[in-house]
Amino acid sequence: MRYAALGLLFAVPLAAADSCIECHSVLEGDLQAPVKAFANDIHARFGFSCTDCHGGNRNETDPEAAMSKARGFVGKIPRTAVPERCARCLSDTGFMEKYKPRQRVDQLAQYRTSMHGKRLAAGDTKVATCIDCHSVHDIREVKDPLSPVHPLRLPETCARCHADQAHMAGYKLPTDQFASYRKSVHWEALAKRGDLSAPSCASCHGNHGAQPPDVESVAAVCGNCHVMMEDLYKNSPHQPVFAAMGAAGCVVCHGNHEIRLPNAGMLAGPNAVCSQCHEATSAGGIAAAEMAHELNRLEKALARSDQILAKAQQSGMEVSEALLRQREGREDLVKAAVAVHAFQTTAVQKPVNEGLAIAAGTYQAGVAALKERSYRRLGLSVSLIAIAITMLGLRLAIRSIEGRSTGNSLRTWK
Template sequence: MKIRNIRGLLAAVASAALLWPLSGHAAGGGDAPAALDNATCLKCHQSGKPEIQVEDAEGEKVALPAVDTAKLAKGVHAKLDCVACHTDIVDAKEKHEKAASSAKPDCAGCHEKLWDEAKKNNQAASKERLGIVVENIAAYKESFHARPDADNPDRPKAYCNQCHATHDFAVPPAGTPEREKWRMTIPETCGAACHEDQLDDFKSSVHGKLIEKGDPKGAVCTDCHTTHEIRNSSSEAFKLKNVLACGDCHTEELHSYRDTYHGQVNRLGFVYTAKCADCHGSHGIKAGDDPKSRVHPDNRLKTCQKCHDDKKPGMVKATAGFVTFGPHANTHDFEKYPKMWIAGTFMTALLIGVFAFFWLHSGLWYYREWQERKERKTVPHVRTGELGIHEGKHFVRFARGWRIAHLAFALVTMTLVLTGTTVMFADSAWAPTVAAALGGPKVMGIIHRVAASLFVGIFLIHFVYVMSRLLRDRNFRWFGPDSLIPNWKDLADCWGMFKWFFGKGPRPKFDRWTYFEKFDYWAVFWGVNIIGWSGLMLAFPHVTASFLPGWVFNVGTLVHGEEAFLAAVFLFTVHFFNNHFRPDKLPPPDVVMFTGTQSLEEFSREHPAHYQRLVESGELEKYLVDAPSRQLHVGSVILGLTLITVGLVLLVLVVTGFFS
């Protein structure tokens, strides 16, 4: 009934135009028509005068609001005449006759008209505040409040004067104590008029208690719902913006939330994962240590199970380990999150160490090869022509299985990088576009898991195949020149390369596998275990949380993402340089991994120790074949350039995502 009376009052205000004298005589007295100035109007409508009641649209008696002249004098409308807004009032009689051609008072129309006149007269710059009002009007017209009221479809849900005291409206300047004091009256304005239940919840909340104490740190309605562009709180647009509204005050918590899968999906523009209000509540938010709080340890599992429930499609019921998951865990607060600090420190050191060494290695290598090319010093280490072998022959370096596995790895890895980094770098400008193009996070998750399964499957097939062959070969030397296991020669070769970089010695003579090729090979073993196991735990959280504490999700997310970042950047910088962008390899690509062969001259130059061993043992000719056909070579070049281009595009996305 309270809301109904208020709406009736508004109808009366619009129909009676706030100017219905109680007296049975004309306001001016006698038979002479009274002047329609402010003094005449205030004789009846000033505060302190007898209350004026009118009938609303439903026939109920409601009181018209009186005008407080002291407040009116301080308001933005102080210099206006009453009839400037109430243009339909043409007399000062007890029951006003309305001008048939005049519109009822309209706040929006009046301000829009004034703004049009200001722009027409080139006064827009001096009336900036009026322009802001017009912007607010445009926002209001698109808002939830401007929609038709359910009880009265001909009327909006809320008028301007329900929130703004139109006669004495005056918002104090921002940054002043008066502004903060005015701001703290907003909950009563919203709650007393329409949202009584929400006001009751708010008063019991941590925000409401701060406002009650006069502390402006407490959030009020407009901080979360905005002022004029208020949206339906069940709409996706509101839910997305509401997270940012919370983050305006809780900045650090917003950043840590965005590091979780919940926040990453939200940042991509989707609202099906947990948001601030899902965990903390909305109007009745309690402090974390309050026993009634949704995030209190005693209540946290129940809160998680509101989303993580068997009854919801694609979800599984949350288990006990969920309670210790840290939705706002970070890597810089050792006291609160020691495990995250340790993991973050380790991963940072790993990234810096790997990139510092190999980028330095690549830069020095490029410089030395470029200098030797300029000085025409690059010549084959062994002259194949002197051995009586046809120089047009090619050496078989990789069997078909290796080549197929390499291509499959490349395609799967690029898929994993695209889908994974889109979520990891959800804050970047490109991520929402990519996510939408791929069908959203749910579809990307399926693609990512399928690609991960293929990656692990290929790895296991390769591992089983290689191990079965090596274990059957009784002559294989595990630390010999044909083995991919690092040995002392690799350390000597690495040291020799740095001496060569600085012109302090000759370039080392590599055998079948170089030390940097071995690093590439064994990095996959490291990556499969680190990325694979952490990804498996994250993919099945209910199983993980049944046996392990919730903080493993925090550490797992961190390690999974940063190890993947390390792998992607290493592949598309160091690996590409070693195999495609060194001066001796230009122009790219090197197609040996697609054709399986390389010219004998190139093989002898790249792996002179291996070449010399084969020559001395008389086994070289076993590995010689004709050069690949032109069709195979051209196709390999096209495939190589395509993969390099895709890789470099992914590198740009990853780097921009990292710095976003």
């Protein structure tokens, strides 16, 4: 018998304990690893055990009886069978209500609509199944920072396949999503600033229905978070033409994975996106140049004020009010950058003019502060000179008193 030697190990019958765990904890390698990992698994925390996924009978110490096919035992669960096995519990509303009443129960239904699910159903086992994203025997809650689907860890989880050229060979897909995403403003916000409202892979692709968003839904994906740009874009001259061209909204100008910090250089100059489609002399080209000019004007004016206020501050002048106003000016610059999405110069001009008025005021405040400093310096010099003159006078007076008194004594000695 295959298990004869093990039978000896279990000569002493086990108590009510779980025979799967008891026996597997004294085995080695891949046979023992599940027991070790399972301590942290959410299923263990809710009182589930090996048999809930593998079947068999955990009260039997004899391996044949414990791992009996007659008791529904399945060894290493085949990849193609994983989604249904998880869904046995997770898609059962009545069952899940007892444990996590508010949790969704549509993961399998969603998964089946995804490229992963469709290909798995066709027998392709290189796609992601539940355990590739969630791990197995060490399944944690999504909010656990050690969970492979936690927003900060998810990119690496997807990248295990999507950045692996060997794994992805044979599919007509690029493998640069991870590398590109890691250079984006979104990863920067998420990883460096801990801003959990910034998107990780699943925020744009969905977690269980992972598909590239289709053309119409791409603008919608970005718009879930960037509401103002979406509203302007939807009413802009681009929306209908891009949609008809089959192009994907925001992505046309910003890209999808490697979204960088935008600036006026996107409108005019060597890195402009507008010139890819618009001649400089066309209405679009002219609007691009005008908007860039407006944005640069405000940027320069604010920078000029920043400079003079910094100088005033360094020389000890009180300019905090002007500095606060500068912030409002910066906000106008952001408003102008948002207004770009109407693709009309007039829309950008309004916040720019408001910002310019602020910048003019703060510049004047800087000039006044520096003038005030000069007055004070002048005042100081005048008083210093006065003091110096007084001291000189005093010295001369003392000298002459001393001189007189020496003269007297000389005279006395004569």
